[in-house]
Amino acid sequence: MTEDLPELRASDADRERVSEILRDAVAEGRLAMEEFDERLDAAYKARTYGELERLTADLPVAATAPAPLSLRKESTAPTPWAERIVDGTEGSSAGLACMGGFQRKGRWTIGRRFTAACLMGGGEIDLREARFAGPEIVISCWVLMGGVNIMVPPGVEVEMRGLGLMGGFGSREDGVPGEPGAPRVIIKGLAMMGGVGVERKLPRAERRRMKEEQRRLKEEQRRMKEERRLDGHPRKELG
Template sequence: MTDDAVPDLRASDADRERVADILREALAEGRLDMEEFGERLDATYRARTYGELAPITRDLPGPGAPVPAVSLTKEPRPGGDWSDRIVGGGDEGTSTWAVAVMSGFQRRGRWTAPRRFNCFAFWGGGEIDLREAYFADREIVINAVAIMGGVDVIVPPGVEVVVRGIGVMGGFDHREEDVPGDPGAPRVIVTGFAFWGGVGVQRKLPRAEKQRLREERRQEKLERKAARRALDPSEGHASPGGLHGLHGSHTDRPYEPENRRSGE
């Protein structure tokens, strides 16, 4: 299967097995965890066309492909260039629906969010994490129905959010609506219905960015500590005068038995 294959062309069992082999190799190399491997493998065997198969391994190297060198230099904030994450071209997305009935569902990691994603939660909960996702179009719709349950939508910084859902004894979170989006960033419309439940929208940094910021703060603390030590080499060491002050005059003479000092 090649990237220039017609998206609507029906895939064969052999095509699905080739994608499954790539996923198994990615799992063995640590590129996928077990949960994400299971989700992608399920999507592989459900796929009917090349257009459905292509996004599943879009971010994975093919068999025998050269592995690019990893740069240890600081990279720009994820999401700064959104053109690489809006795939377009008739891509229908990795997954288009999810259901949680007294259970839960998750969509996270490197997946392709479709133009419209429908989900339903009854006495359960779901999480739709778009921080590392690709987008099938510049505007996508998440239609969430929560009945005595909840759905959380997590978006990265820079994404524009519009909330249009209706709540009855429940509600939709509108706090992220007033945050302007980056130029060229995708637009996420959250709609649906909540009854005795809720649909929340959170804006969080991608995991890699959070780790980078933690490392930067740790490095800054070390640099400040080193600078203080350079200005005052005695910092962090007890001075002899401090010990003398604690013991007072008892440090100025040797120990004598109590009966000798009292003249007995």
């Protein structure tokens, strides 16, 4: 079903579906824990169906797995971004760092227009758990001998329009299509003897959940190995 649409954007539900297949595979002994960790991390970072499909191509369940959830016509579930785009809300509009730094992170609301100004200082704009005052956000960065780091969650579209002079203004996330219903973040401005960068990361809660899931699966794999060892060496009956 997905071979004709390898570049179509995957949804959170599609990534979770693949992660379940991987969990089943490691529980059955088809994947080593190290390989499972690598594939699970890649699944949550995947942007397209093609990237997800490669992670389960060598597993038996892939041959009979149903179509990705976001391709099913009968699905009418609301986009997970609906609760995070709050039109009509003002939100935070500026961050200033002069020989110091500023941070915007956690559960906060970024306004439709946000200005980051850094003079010999740095700023951190973390959008992984933020709400958005509109479907399109413009962040203007003005940097002199400093830097601004912007973190976005998977699914958000990023467009870079800034200029770097004796510095850097860019990101490999530039131009990557976003998920349906996800906000669009436009980053513009000037970085002189400094830099503006973007990195894509999972929200902290999701990273913690992944670590806990990995811990649980390692414990389950250890228990299964112990059971197989005992089955191969039955205990002698007393008496």
